[in-house]
Amino acid sequence: MALKLVVSGVGKEFRIPVIDTVSFSVDAGEFVCLLGPNGCGKTTLLRIIGGIEPATRGTVMLDGKPVVADQRHDRQVGMVFQEDRLLPWMTLRENVALVLKPLGLPVSERRVSADRYLGVVGLRGFEDYYPGRVSGGMRQRGAIARALAIEPDVLLMDEPFAALDAQNRRIMQNEVRRIWRETGRTILFVTHSIEEAVTIGTHLIMLSARPARIREAIKNDGRVERGKLIDDLDAMIMEEVERQQGGDRA
Numbered sequence: 001m002a003l004k005l006v007v008s009g010v011g012k013e014f015r016i017p018v019i020d021t022v023s024f025s026v027d028a029g030e031f032v033c034l035l036g037p038n039g040c041g042k043t044t045l046l047r048i049i050g051g052i053e054p055a056t057r058g059t060v061m062l063d064g065k066p067v068v069a070d071q072r073h074d075r076q077v078g079m080v081f082q083e084d085r086l087l088p089w090m091t092l093r094e095n096v097a098l099v100l101k102p103l104g105l106p107v108s109e110r111r112v113s114a115d116r117y118l119g120v121v122g123l124r125g126f127e128d129y130y131p132g133r134v135s136g137g138m139r140q141r142g143a144i145a146r147a148l149a150i151e152p153d154v155l156l157m158d159e160p161f162a163a164l165d166a167q168n169r170r171i172m173q174n175e176v177r178r179i180w181r182e183t184g185r186t187i188l189f190v191t192h193s194i195e196e197a198v199t200i201g202t203h204l205i206m207l208s209a210r211p212a213r214i215r216e217a218i219k220n221d222g223r224v225e226r227g228k229l230i231d232d233l234d235a236m237i238m239e240e241v242e243r244q245q246g247g248d249r250a
């Protein structure tokens, strides 16, 4: 398999040290779930990988090329945030087509491509709807369509289903698995939910309390029985949560 993403020795300080040192690599087509206690630096790590935030140290390589913060990396990385961040005054089609504008595609092609990806996420027939007129789950699908439309090499998803109810969440988990299978994209997915990670990820990375290190990296290949894996990861995250609370009090 081809090496897609290499994170080496990445660290980050704001006023406080947020990421100590994190190194891992991802092969093309893997579905990696990042887990870790609240506030340990997951979003920061994703933003560094996405080239939105500079690292204090270390490097991120995508397809053998360094990711430099704030430089344009057309089509390389798609981001899905916790909130859908759709523009309410634009239809779903217009929202998706908007991100294709900087790529220099003519209007007609942007429209065709937007409709295609809205179809991929199961929103055929809703192209002309405004975000306020569809459900939360459908808005989140719209945000995923927007991220896919630029045909990114890597899709970074930061707790994309956190705002959804349990039922919609399950539906979206299945959808993302299906999209992943059908498009072959490499996905990095942050979640608080161990069950979610074990359900959808091919690889699981558990981060430690802040400043984040890798606590455990697991290939989710069914070798460990699902219930036991969930219990083990639960115990691990509770330890890290306690460690972090201890650190925050000190």
Ligand SMILES: Nc1ncnc2c1ncn2[C@@H]1O[C@H](COP(=O)(O)OP(=O)(O)OP(=O)(O)O)[C@@H](O)[C@H]1O
Pocket (backbone or CB within 6 Å): 014, 015, 018, 036, 037, 038, 039, 040, 041, 042, 043, 044, 045
């Ligand atoms: N731009 C910033 N300036 C200063 N501090 C920041 C900035 N962004 C994040 N931090 C700090 O970095 C730490 C980690 O934040 P981050 O959002 O990466 O954590 P997280 O693991 O995503 O948390 P959550 O589980 O709540 O989503 C926090 O203490 C936060 O206050």
Ligand SMILES: [Mg+2]
Pocket (backbone or CB within 6 Å): 042, 043, 044, 158
């Ligand atoms: Mg976060």
